[in-house]
Amino acid sequence: xxKDKPIPKILLIFAVVLFGAMxxxxxxxxxxxxYAGRHMGFSAPPSVAFLYxxxxxxxxxxxxxxxKKLSDKG
Numbered sequence: 001x002x003k004d005k006p007i008p009k010i011l012l013i014f015a016v017v018l019f020g021a022m023x024x025x026x027x028x029x030x031x032x033x034x035y036a037g038r039h040m041g042f043s044a045p046p047s048v049a050f051l052y053x054x055x056x057x058x059x060x061x062x063x064x065x066x067x068k069k070l071s072d073k074g
Contacts, residue, residue: 011067015060022056 029049036042
């Protein structure tokens, strides 16, 4: 039986969950900014909501890099 490496698998699962959370947050904020721009007079365009994706993408990349390095060891 081979050694099972749970930490890289856990990091990959967290990365997938974080990707789903990123999609939900960006989608919600895009819809809100679109609605607010049309009905409440907000001046920011809805595309500003994509800025919320930057920290999520950074965290996902860090998790994937760490998982890759941990799975290559040993």
